[in-house]
Amino acid sequence: MLVWSDAATQIFYSLSACTGGMVAMSSYNKFDNNVFRDSMIVACVNCATSVFAGFVIFSILGFIAHEKGVSVEEVATDGPGLAFEVYPEALAQMPVAPLWSVFFFLMMLTLGFGSEFSMVECLLSAFADEYPRWFTSTRLRSFIYRTLVIISCFLLGVPMVTNVSIYLQTI
Template identity: 40%
Template sequence: MLAVVCGIPLFLLETSVGQYTQEGFITCWRKLCPLAQGYGHFVMKLYDFIYIIIQVWALFYLASSFTSKLPWASCDNTWNTEFLKVTIFICLFSKPVNCVGLQSLSNETVNHTIRRVLVVSGGIEELGSVRWELALCLLLCWVFCYFSIWKSIRSSGKVAYFTATFPYAMLLILLIRGLTLPGAWEGIYFYLYPDLNRLANLEVWIEAGSQICFSYSVAIGTLSVLGSYNEYNNNCYRDCFWLCLLNSGTSFVAGFVVFSVLGFMAQKQGVAVNTVAESGPGLAFIAYPQATAMMPLPQFWTVCFFLMLIFLSVDTHFVTVECFIASISDLFPKHLRAPGRSEIFVLLICLFFFLTHLTLVTEVNKIFL
């Protein structure tokens, strides 16, 4: 809660800078402090685009869900290997301290993620071939991104009405289903009653602050660009307060969705909740798919989950790209904002990063596993 309270002023400050100057995160400093104008954020925005790989994986899992039997629900696949050969791979998705819970993760789910989705190259000296299924998913993601932002805020604003609200419908469906699962309340108890002794650990507070800054998109330029689209006299204080409250409230509710399912999975396997609890990609692409495979109508719940994940990542991605393009256009308005040129510029940006991101859908190097 303290991290949220500290994050709101940062959210407000960056948004108000964009609204006051009506400029993006690079040119806004011309009106505030010319000496502070720099291009450090420009480099950071290039890194932000890597977030698209979450979309690619989620889209691949979504397509795999439309089968009579989920591919990660059985060992009858060509990519399956013995469990002992893949236990080390799960450390890619977990901190070393969590590797003690390897036995709680099924052979089928781990094999599908590592050997079917990612695949493993021969070594660090081998880039490996491009995974054509993931490359196709990557192309679809960038095509959607292009048509979401090709008319700037006129198109991205309309798309955001759907991509920002649809995940809440999926979240509600998954929440209702999660709360009705056996063992759900054990997972929720684990979620609501944490180890209070950990509060004395400084690392916990650092992680909380980092998560708030990441969740609020603070200090990466996105807020100042979005704020520049507001009217000059808009009440940004009210908007920032409600947006921060909605953001943190959504995260809190999503915790019930996650831990109710983890409690169900722990009861099914006869282990403690902390054994199956994962974070990051391991939760989304290993633990949760494994849990849905245990439910009746697993395809439906898997589709709901990955649809929600796709739209959440799509929304974040095209807004990031839009802010990047808007800031570059602010530097060269006569050349890039002319009729017809804006669409071409957006197309070139999307094409360039699509080709660049093909390196992210090659075989995973085994040194990272």
């Protein structure tokens, strides 16, 4: 039961169902856009991508466990250990390893940027929609508002590049 609970949590997180990212992004659609069709496509593609990623993850974990002669539970780790310890080890054993490593970390980078853009846009649009006179009445106010939010997010992220980052991520 715990596995299915974790899977459902992953689906809700990747859809940004709790942060409002889908709603914030859909606010840029045309008024007569078929929102139902778009939401079904996004949900189905998201679920299919998660299932495919699960196959890839457990294939790699199974391969490494077989190579080391241990069980999968001993190879699998929570948190950043999976992406930054286990996968690079598997990528190093593939043919043309540097190419696959570049592709893998480019994928990680684009996933991170995509998540971050969605969350920041949700925050920006929430306040801009609620208080348009304060934040978006002129181009200058909009620029200053967006710049201040991005600088604030940057300053909040600075501790994540220090030695305490793993503790903050765990919290």
